[in-house]
Amino acid sequence: MKNAEIAKIFYDMADILEINDENPFRVRAYRRAALNIEGHPKDAALLPVEELRKIPGIGADLAGKIREITETGTCADYEKLKKKYPAGLTEILAIPGLGPKTAKFLNDKFKVKGIDHLEMLAREHKLKGPGIKEKTEMNIIKGIEMLRGRQTERHPIGKVLPSARELMEYLGKSSAVRKISIAGSLRRWKETVRDIDILAASARPDELMDYFVKLPQVSRVLAKGPTKSSVVIGYGGNGIQADLRVVEEDAYGAALCYFTGSKEHNIRLREMAVKRGLKVNEYGIFDSKGKKIGGQREEDVYQAVGLPYIPPELREDSGEIEAALKGQLPSLIQLSDIKGDLHAHSKQSDGSYPLEKLIEAARARGYNYMALTDHSKSLGIARGLDEQKILEQIKMIDALNKKLRGFRVLKGVELDIRGDGALDLPDAILARLEIVNASIHSGFRQDAARITGRIVRAMENPYVNVISHPTGRLIGEREAYGLDFERVLKAAKETGTALEINCYPARLDLNDQMARRARDMGIPLVISTDTHVLTHFEFMEYGVEVARRAWCGPGDVLNTLDLKNLLAALAAKRKKLAAV
Ligand code: DGT
Ligand code: CA
Ligand code: ZN
Numbered sequence: 001m002k003n004a005e006i007a008k009i010f011y012d013m014a015d016i017l018e019i020n021d022e023n024p025f026r027v028r029a030y031r032r033a034a035l036n037i038e039g040h041p042k043d044a045a046l047l048p049v050e051e052l053r054k055i056p057g058i059g060a061d062l063a064g065k066i067r068e069i070t071e072t073g074t075c076a077d078y079e080k081l082k083k084k085y086p087a088g089l090t091e092i093l094a095i096p097g098l099g100p101k102t103a104k105f106l107n108d109k110f111k112v113k114g115i116d117h118l119e120m121l122a123r124e125h126k127l128k129g130p131g132i133k134e135k136t137e138m139n140i141i142k143g144i145e146m147l148r149g150r151q152t153e154r155h156p157i158g159k160v161l162p163s164a165r166e167l168m169e170y171l172g173k174s175s176a177v178r179k180i181s182i183a184g185s186l187r188r189w190k191e192t193v194r195d196i197d198i199l200a201a202s203a204r205p206d207e208l209m210d211y212f213v214k215l216p217q218v219s220r221v222l223a224k225g226p227t228k229s230s231v232v233i234g235y236g237g238n239g240i241q242a243d244l245r246v247v248e249e250d251a252y253g254a255a256l257c258y259f260t261g262s263k264e265h266n267i268r269l270r271e272m273a274v275k276r277g278l279k280v281n282e283y284g285i286f287d288s289k290g291k292k293i294g295g296q297r298e299e300d301v302y303q304a305v306g307l308p309y310i311p312p313e314l315r316e317d318s319g320e321i322e323a324a325l326k327g328q329l330p331s332l333i334q335l336s337d338i339k340g341d342l343h344a345h346s347k348q349s350d351g352s353y354p355l356e357k358l359i360e361a362a363r364a365r366g367y368n369y370m371a372l373t374d375h376s377k378s379l380g381i382a383r384g385l386d387e388q389k390i391l392e393q394i395k396m397i398d399a400l401n402k403k404l405r406g407f408r409v410l411k412g413v414e415l416d417i418r419g420d421g422a423l424d425l426p427d428a429i430l431a432r433l434e435i436v437n438a439s440i441h442s443g444f445r446q447d448a449a450r451i452t453g454r455i456v457r458a459m460e461n462p463y464v465n466v467i468s469h470p471t472g473r474l475i476g477e478r479e480a481y482g483l484d485f486e487r488v489l490k491a492a493k494e495t496g497t498a499l500e501i502n503c504y505p506a507r508l509d510l511n512d513q514m515a516r517r518a519r520d521m522g523i524p525l526v527i528s529t530d531t532h533v534l535t536h537f538e539f540m541e542y543g544v545e546v547a548r549r550a551w552c553g554p555g556d557v558l559n560t561l562d563l564k565n566l567l568a569a570l571a572a573k574r575k576k577l578a579a580v
Contacts, residue, residue, distance in 0.1 A: 001045050001070045002234075003037050004159070009069055009078050010034035010062075015093050016081045018100040032057040036352055037066070039533045045070040056352035056533065092118050095143040096477040105131055119144050135445065142479070154192035155240055156475040158505020158542065161186065163217065163233055164196045167242060170215050171198065176208040178249050183259040188312045189545040191475060191508050196233075196242040199259050201252040212244050251284045254295030257302075258282035264317035265310075272305040272321075280304065313548040330551045335544050337554040339562060340369035341537060343414065343437055343468060343500065343528030348393065349374035350382035352533045355400070355409065361534040363407055369563050371410035371435045372397060376424040378416045379441055385413070387429050394432055408563055410434045414468060419443040421454040423461060430463035435570055437500065437528075439468035444481055452484040459488075459497040462577035465570050466526050467492070469502040469509040477506065485514060489521055496573040498524040498558055501550075503543030504536070515550035524569070525550075526558045 014030035017023075036057045037044060044052060044066055052063040068075040082090060089107045091114045092098060106127065112118045121127050122140045164186055171180055177200050181187070184197030202208045205226045212229055213221045219239060222230040230243045247255040258266060258281060270280055279286040284295030285304045294300040302309050307324045311332060314320040323329050344358055345351030351358075355372055362370040374393070375384035385393065390413060397411050412435035416424040419442045423430075430436050438458040443451065458464050470488065471480035492499055499518050502509045507530070510518065518525060527543035529536050547557060554560040558569055 001073065003040055003044050006044055006066055006069050007034040007038040009074065010037065012090070012093075013078055013081055015100045016084065016090075019089070019104040020084065029057065029062075032352070033062050036533055039535045041535050041538075091115055095140065096474075097139055097143040102132075102136065115144060139445075154194055154476070156505060157186070157189065157191055157193060157508075158475075158539075160193055160196060160240055163240065164198075164242070167196065167215070167217060167233065168198070170217070171200065171208075171212065171244070174208055174211045176202050176204040176211065178202055179252050181256055183245075183256060184261060187260050188262065188315055189549060191511060191546070194241075196240060197259055198242065198244045199252070199256050200244060200246050201249040202246050203249070205246040208246055209244070247282070249296065250292075251282070251295050253297040253300050254280060254284045255282045257298050260312050260315065262316050265315035265320070268317055268321050269301065269305055272307075276305065278304055311548065313545060314551070316549075331553050332548045333544060333552050333554045333557055333560065335541050337557070337560040338367070338527065338540055338544065340367040340371075340559050340566075341529050341531065341540065342371040342410070342412070342435060342466065342526050342559050343373050343502070344370055344531040344537075345374055345382075345414070346372060348389070349379075349384055349414075350532060355397075357534060358531065359400075359404070359407065359409065361537050365537055365540075368406070369408045369410060369566070371412040371437075373412040373414040373435070373437050375414050376416045378418055378424045384416065384424070387425065390425065390429055391432075410567075412437065414439060415458075415464065416441055417454050417458045419446075421450075421457050423458060423464070427461070427463060430461070431574075433463070434567065435466070436464050437466045437468040438464045439470075440472060440481070444472055444478070446481070448482045448484050451481045452487050455483070455488055456491040459491045459495045460577075462574045464497060465573060466498045466500050466528075468500045468528070468530070469504075469507050470499050471509050471511075471514070473509055473511075474506045475508065480509075485517075489518060489523060492518070492523045493521055496524075496576060498526050501525055501527045501543045501546050503527060503529040503539040503541075503546075505539060505542055508542060508546050510546070510550075512546050512549035515546060515552065519550055519552050519556045524558050525552065525556055528559070 010030045011034045014027045017030065018027045036055050040055055049063045049067055052058055052066050053060065065075045065077065089103060092112055093100065093103050106112050110121055118140065122137050125137060127137045128134045164182055168180065168182065171177060179201040181199055183199045185193045186196055200208060209224055209226060209229050213224050213231055217233040218231045219234060220232040222232065228243060228245050230241060232239045233242050234240055245259060273280045277288045280301055284292045285300060287293050294304060299309050308329060310320050310324055310329065341362060346355045346358060347353055358370065375382040377384045377386040394411050397409050401409055411433045413433055415436050415438045417438050417440050418424055440454065455467060459467065471483055473480040499510055501515055515525060525547065527547055529539045531537050558566060561569060
């Protein structure tokens with residue numbers, strides 16, 4: 001039983017309680033517990049109850065439920081709750097963007113039997129009327145399409161990578177493995193992947209395949225052979241296909257290049273090989289007489305066609321071959337270039353830990369600084385801070401910084417851009433902070449002019465340093481706002497406002513292509529985790545990988561700067577705009 005599966009049950013329970021108009025604090029308690037379990041680094045199934053109780057938001061009652069779930073696969077309260085209404089409702093609750101309240105309304109009014117039934121009603125425009133707008137109807141259809149796509153097609157990388165790494169750890173233990181690597185879209189760090197591709201070199205492929213299909217994660221074996229086996233790991237909606245291919249060691253590099261893709265990139269490589277009278281494929285590099293001349297190392301393939309090594313993240317045939325030919329490949333940012341995190345929430349808003357704990361976790365990662373950016377007041381649900389509380393926090397941070405050596409907490413806020421475009425705190429308060437991340441948390445469905453206008457207006461404020469999660473998309477769950485992104489870029493450039501690559505795996509916002517546009521225009525980027533619990537700091541690698549896919553070097557990202565230069569960069573916009 002994985003933590004994510006336990007979390008799913010708690011999320012479901014919260015939804016059901018909400019539908020039944022139960023105490024909102026209970027609803028929130030379940031959501032918070034779900035979030036914290038999901039983000040917990042250790043396997044809850046292996047933890048004793050006393051340890052479970054140390055997880056924030058988990059008391060005696062929830063710890064007991066977690067134990068019951070890990071032992072039996074469910075818990076009595078969940079089963080009882082599920083009986084409270086027709087199966088159709090639980091089914092339609094899975095539709096992205098359809099909240100519990102609307103689901104209940106639909107169910108009461110139309111006796112919805114399930115997703116197919118709801119889709120039919122929506123397509124025939126039978127839903128719209130009092131309580132349901134035409135737009136809601138369209139959103140329901142979109143949500144259903146997304147859900148179908150998700151079940152049959154692509155999985156967000158954040159859900160796949162941890163399982164893939166676990167699988168790799170198990171496979172690495174087999175003595176039949178000589179070399180092993182993740183390949184495919186996962187190695188290129190695409191934000192969604194269809195399956196997990198793994199490549200191994202082995203002299204004993206049969207033994208390795210026997211070992212592979214019997215691993216504890218495997219729920220189904222789809223095919224088994226000496227060179228390729230396919231299995232499903234995980235269950236239900238969390239199930240994902242994993243393919244293991246095994247080659248001989250002297251073809252490992254050529255095979256790794258081939259199976260990493262992208263297909264479009266490979267086609268370009270093969271064309272270049274042909275022009276040189278060579279052939280490259282998954283078996284190696286061959287001369288015109290068919291004699292094998294290399295392929296043990298991936299570098300060999302690039303060398304054979306006259307190119308420098310191209311990092312997997314760039315292999316999309318989106319200009320990397322041309323750049324490589326000219327010797328102009330970017331020198332990509334690395335995780336170790338990051339000197340601090342500029343977006344984190346403490347217990348004072350909707351985070352789960354006090355600032356001291358966040359500092360410990362940030363220091364443990366080798367950072368020199370972090371910004372505390374709790375929510376501002378209009379975000380009541382996240383216990384956003386008002387002017388008074390911000391001032392208290394500023395005092396608290398000043399006092400704390402005096403005691404810290406070799407580390408600095410930046411005074412910041414995640415400033416809500418309100419529905420009407422107004423900023424949630426006055427300039428007098430913002431001026432006392434060192435970093436202001438502004439972001440949208442409401443009115444997602446406003447038209448392009450309106451929602452773009454809100455963001456542009458925020459950027460025109462001299463104190464707003466960063467626009468956080470600029471497009472609002474949640475992978476596979478919520479589409480980006482209908483932004484005029486070119487206008488956002490233009491305003492960012494003119495005002496000197498940075499754009500965030502939010503590392504939260506469900507967000508990855510900006511995405512790779514948008515971040516690349518920003519980078520090409522010389523707009524500064526920040527890569528921030530939006531930490532709510534300590535383990536979220538680990539999401540930094542996802543954001544760094546988005547930046548790598550966006551061709552960014554360390555110079556394109558503000559939080560690679562040392563403290564002094566970072567503070568200067570943040571202050572620059574104020575000097576420029578506040579002066580006029
Ligand atoms: P995905 O699975 O849709 O997220 O994307 P990939 O890139 O992982 O695609 P996948 O799993 O179908 O294949 C893995 C790699 O194997 C792919 O990136 C390139 C290589 N490959 C697969 N089929 C072909 C093919 O027909 N032609 C060429 N040139 N390469 C292929
Ligand atoms: Ca794949
Ligand atoms: Zn945040």
